[in-house]
Amino acid sequence: xxxxxxxxxxxxxxxxxxxxxxxxxxxxxxxxxxxxxxxxxxxxxxxxxxxxxxxxxxxxxxxxxxxxxxxxxxxxxxxxxxxxxxxxxxxxxxxxxxxxxxxxxxxxxxxxxxxxxxxxxxxxxxxxxxxxxxxxxxxxxxxxxxxxxxxxxxxxxxxxxxxxxxxxxxxxxxxxxxxxxxxxxxxxxxxxxxxxxxxxxxxxxxxxxxxxxxxxxxxxxxxxxxxxxxxxxxxxxxxxxxxxx
Amino acid sequence: xxxxxxxxxxxxxxxxxxxxxxxxxxxxxxxxxxxxxxxxxxxxxxxxxxxxxxxxxxxxxxxxxxxxxxxxxxxxxxxxxxxxxxxxxxxxxxxxxxxxxxxxxxxxxxxxxxxxxxxxxxxxxxxxxxxxxxxxxxxxxxxxxxxxxxxxxxxxxxxxxxxxxxxxxxxxxxxxxxxxxxxxxxxxxxxxxxxxxxxxxxxxxxxxxxxxxxxxxxxxxxxxxxxxxxxxxxxxxxxxxxxxxxxxxxxxxxxxxxxxxxx
Numbered sequence: 001x002x003x004x005x006x007x008x009x010x011x012x013x014x015x016x017x018x019x020x021x022x023x024x025x026x027x028x029x030x031x032x033x034x035x036x037x038x039x040x041x042x043x044x045x046x047x048x049x050x051x052x053x054x055x056x057x058x059x060x061x062x063x064x065x066x067x068x069x070x071x072x073x074x075x076x077x078x079x080x081x082x083x084x085x086x087x088x089x090x091x092x093x094x095x096x097x098x099x100x101x102x103x104x105x106x107x108x109x110x111x112x113x114x115x116x117x118x119x120x121x122x123x124x125x126x127x128x129x130x131x132x133x134x135x136x137x138x139x140x141x142x143x144x145x146x147x148x149x150x151x152x153x154x155x156x157x158x159x160x161x162x163x164x165x166x167x168x169x170x171x172x173x174x175x176x177x178x179x180x181x182x183x184x185x186x187x188x189x190x191x192x193x194x195x196x197x198x199x200x201x202x203x204x205x206x207x208x209x210x211x212x213x214x215x216x217x218x219x220x221x222x223x224x225x226x227x228x229x230x231x232x233x234x235x236x237x238x239x240x241x242x243x244x245x
Numbered sequence: 246x247x248x249x250x251x252x253x254x255x256x257x258x259x260x261x262x263x264x265x266x267x268x269x270x271x272x273x274x275x276x277x278x279x280x281x282x283x284x285x286x287x288x289x290x291x292x293x294x295x296x297x298x299x300x301x302x303x304x305x306x307x308x309x310x311x312x313x314x315x316x317x318x319x320x321x322x323x324x325x326x327x328x329x330x331x332x333x334x335x336x337x338x339x340x341x342x343x344x345x346x347x348x349x350x351x352x353x354x355x356x357x358x359x360x361x362x363x364x365x366x367x368x369x370x371x372x373x374x375x376x377x378x379x380x381x382x383x384x385x386x387x388x389x390x391x392x393x394x395x396x397x398x399x400x401x402x403x404x405x406x407x408x409x410x411x412x413x414x415x416x417x418x419x420x421x422x423x424x425x426x427x428x429x430x431x432x433x434x435x436x437x438x439x440x441x442x443x444x445x446x447x448x449x450x451x452x453x454x455x456x457x458x459x460x461x462x463x464x465x466x467x468x469x470x471x472x473x474x475x476x477x478x479x480x481x482x483x484x485x486x487x488x489x490x491x492x493x494x495x496x497x498x499x500x501x502x503x504x505x506x507x508x
Contacts (some may be wrong), residue, residue, distance in 0.1 A: 005484040008371075012451060014500070014501065017392070018469060022490065028261065036420060045501070050503045051339045052339070052498075053335065053338060053339065053498065053501075053503040053504050054498060054499075054501055054503070054504065055498040055499050057339060073341045073342075076339060076340065076341035077341040079339075080339070081335075081339050083335075085332070086332055086335040087331060087333060087338055088331075088333060088336065089260075089261065089331045089333050090331055091261055091265055091328075091331075092257070092260050092261065092262075092264065093260075093264075096256075096260045096264075099256065100253050100254075100256050100257040100260070101249060101253070101336070102253070102255065103249055103252055103253025103254075104250050104337075104340040104341070104342060105340065105341065106249050106250060114446075118319065130264075130302075135355065146336070148378040175505050180395075
């Protein structure tokens with residue numbers, strides 16, 4: 001399988017503070033990689049670097065074979081991002097927001113794309129609603145539609161189901177599984193929901209204090225650490241001293 | 246540069262304006278109030294001083310020109326701040342838009358915003374005060390263009406500050422025009438300023454623009470040199486603002502401001 005994301009020894013320093021201390025990983029086509037770690041472990045910084053919002057102090061990032069540095073615009077055309085901490089303009093309707101982002105990503109046949117996504121994400125009845133007046137679950141699905149408007153090859157998800165009720169959360173997870181299979185995209189999933197990570201991710205990176213302290217598939221990690229589930233593994237690793245690197 | 250992407254960013258703000266009546270009202274309300282107020286002040290001075298004897302509309306014309314500058318500059322800042330307030334900033338900067346495309350789109354949108362506010366106010370001046378800004382003739386275009394360039398320049402400088410320092414720079418966004426206004430000699434000739442202030446004023450394009458507006462209306466002559474210096478300084482500051490914006494973008498990428506914007 002082809003690696004759509006390759007991260008080679010990236011570091012990020014904020015002055016004397018080392019937020020990310022030289023991590024390397026890759027994500028294959030048709031793979032969901034989980035990025036776990038306690039708050040302040042460097043997950044957001046890593047995602048920021050992958051999105052070109054943060055310049056690594058050193059190291060290299062390749063997306064779909066292209067080096068991020070020097071090809072930012074070409075790469076941004078192929079990736080997208082969803083996070084509960086960023087929102088779409090609240091006063092615009094759902095359709096207006098998707099149209100705007102369709103234009104920003106230079107999508108041909110925007111209306112067809114919006115129609116397709118609204119059908120897939122159960123947004124048909126909401127297209128003319130004001131985005132700010134939607135429920136959390138509806139807003140989440142609109143953000144997901146925005147994140148898929150450009151048919152990204154790489155999707156970065158930061159807590160995509162945070163604050164969603166179980167039904168909507170399950171819908172989003174099922175949708176992501178199906179979409180990944182159908183389009184063979186790579187997904188990086190940062191989440192604190194261990195059940196979600198266990199269900200979706202083929203492999204996991206555990207980060208702490210800017211380094212990768214463990215990696216493997218969920219079952220391997222559970223067996224390796226002699227715990228009942230991934231949440232217990234997470235707690236063990238978060239509370240212990242760094243084991244790798 | 247992609248026209249589609251620039252149009253997309255324009256659409257985002259166009260939709261916002263058309264969906265919100267208070268926003269349209271805000272755009273039109275302040276210029277109208279400002280110009281009505283200065284219209285009465287202008288009429289008073291015209292009938293009670295010798296300086297303005299032959300040019301009833303000098304103060305009002307300068308008020309309109311200043312308001313255009315103010316609206317352009319604030320308009321540009323507002324477009325940038327809207328993205329921060331709506332927590333859409335990160336979405337914008339992870340879209341495949343070049344900095345040049347973002348700036349061009351905002352520059353055009355800011356002009357449209359300024360005109361939405363200014364045109365109704367300008368139309369009011371004729372029936373209310375018997376004054377037409379068109380008395381400035383063809384040179385009105387150059388004065389407006391010069392003011393537009395300076396307004397945009399200030400907007401870009403403030404946006405560069407927002408990128409570099411984050412939302413805490415917002416207060417500066419509102420105060421830049423007030424800081425420069427005394428040096429701009431909007432309502433009075435430059436000789437009124439103390440000598441030290443005059444030296445500072447001559448480094449700004451504003452003084453040449455407003456001196457020339459008064460020159461045309463009062464003396465009925467045109468001093469091309471004023472227009473030339475206005476454009477010259479505008480060019481210098483405009484290039485400086487673009488360089489600073491790119492520099493701030495790079496600093497923001499190093500500091501992480503683009504991720505945390507809005508917090």
